[in-house]
Amino acid sequence: MAYWVWEEAFSVGIAVIDNQHKRIIDYINELNNALVYRDSEKAKAVLSYLVDYTLSHFSFEESLMQEAGYTMLEPHKKVHESFIKRIDFFKERSLNGEEITRQLMNELQIWLINHIQHDDKDYKDVVIEMLEKKQISAAKQTANEGWLKTLVDTFFK
Ligand SMILES: [Fe+2]
Secondary structure: OOOOOOOOHHHHOHHHHHHHHHHHHHHHHHHHHHHHHHHHHHHHHHHHHHHHHHHHHHHHHHHHHHOOOOOOHHHHHHHHHHHHHHHHHHHHHHOOOOOHHHHHHHHHHHHHHHHHHHHHHHHHHHHHHHHHOOOOOOOHHOOOOOOHHHHHHHHHO
16 A cells, blocks of 8 residues: 555646656655665665655746746745755765664655645646646646646756
8 A cells, every 4th residue: 555645635736746746755655665675775766766856846846936927936945945955954864874764754745745735836826827828738738748848858857
């Protein structure tokens, strides 16, 4: 059974963002499996993908908010930055030989649930409006076409 299951309540109504949040949840589940099976090599590898992916996701989100002219972009960026600092603190502890995987995973989960349901839902309307102006429907977002594809490719290579 998966450790964390996506729920409709997490949806911000923007398919491309929802899909990225789902991917983060998949990584967290994979990480949990590695921990349950005490596969520390796998855990290390997944943790690094998870962190990389999350950082790319933040940058991607910031670009969407910027394109949409979202007025709360700067405060939202600050929230991302403070979380990146928190991740760096975990990385440092890990380099010092501390076992941080489980704790980081738990924090990431709690933080994301909170962030998705509050901060991310706040940019929803302006970003949807911007995507509609560019005629990027939910289906097009999922198919990863056009303007959005270029943006996805910029951050997720
Ligand atoms: Fe965000």
